[in-house]
Amino acid sequence: MAASNGGALPVVDLAPFFARDGADDAGARARATEAVREACQATGFFRAVNHGVPRELMARVLELSAAFFALPDEEKAKVRPAEGASAAPLPVGYARRTPTTRTSTCSSSTPTSGSTTTPPSRPDSDALEECYAKLAELGLLVQDILSECMGLPRGFLAEYNADRGFDFLTALRYFPATSSDENNGISAHEDGNCITFVLQDGVGGLEVLGADGRWVPAEPVEGSIVVNVGDVLQVLSNKKFKSATHRVVRRPGAHRHSIAFFLNLHGDKWVEPLPEFAGHASEPPRYRGFRYNEYMQLRMRNKTHPPARPEDVVHITHYEI
Ligand SMILES: O=C(O)CCC(=O)C(=O)O
Ligand SMILES: [Fe+2]
16 A cells, blocks of 8 residues: 655555454555565565554664764774674674574774764663564564565465574664765665665655666655665565665765664575576576575675675675576
């Protein structure tokens, strides 16, 4: 069900999935599911409203992030993880390892490019915890909707991606655009994971590549959450669903803050086109299978050892047949 359309990209109302059962709700759910399916086939991208994450909580987490980033560098440096504490050469985000124990790590990075990545400061981690939990819950709902959209057995994706130990939340700040550089916040990319959620403030600058090759601004819609499909779903669906190509272009006048939640897959999972989409003579598989961690490591290498030639940067095309 497409609600008000703040720009050309769809806004999908998920309210029917939270309503009590009833004949009308089934119809509304079917329409919302169809809207998600269309969005995933067209760009891999939509904005969800009535998604179950309270607005005040979203605002609070964005506020915490802005307050953290506004601290002097020396303050932010205090929550930097110890050298070698993280395998990733990136500022560290927030992740839960098991439902009972969690690691909540913070770091700041001195701005080098258009954005820096860090979670909000430790003292207010309750809002962060709650937001993380709500986004993980939303992830389960969106996985169920996607299973339905893809014509997979009910609960298929929930079972395939049942380990919530690898999800990751990160806060980003983008500097205001200046007239003297190209204003690149994050270059065009696809996310390697299953599904990403983005909470953004009102500044704007996130753009999605449309089917016609034009960049479409994902203008902020009050209370909405950006949903974008990642590479894993593109491979499982044998490219029927698109991994959204997106970027952030910095805008003048204001810092932009966003929170990204990556619904991830266990590193040992095997990723390949599902038989529902491939294996018939008419639909040969478009990807060879791979272990998720192998792909993640190749993507990490893009960052630790950036290849001299852009064509040597590893994308999901690496596994294309
Ligand atoms: O800040 C945003 O709106 C998008 C962030 C993003 O694309 C990413 O972290 O992968
Ligand atoms: Fe992204």
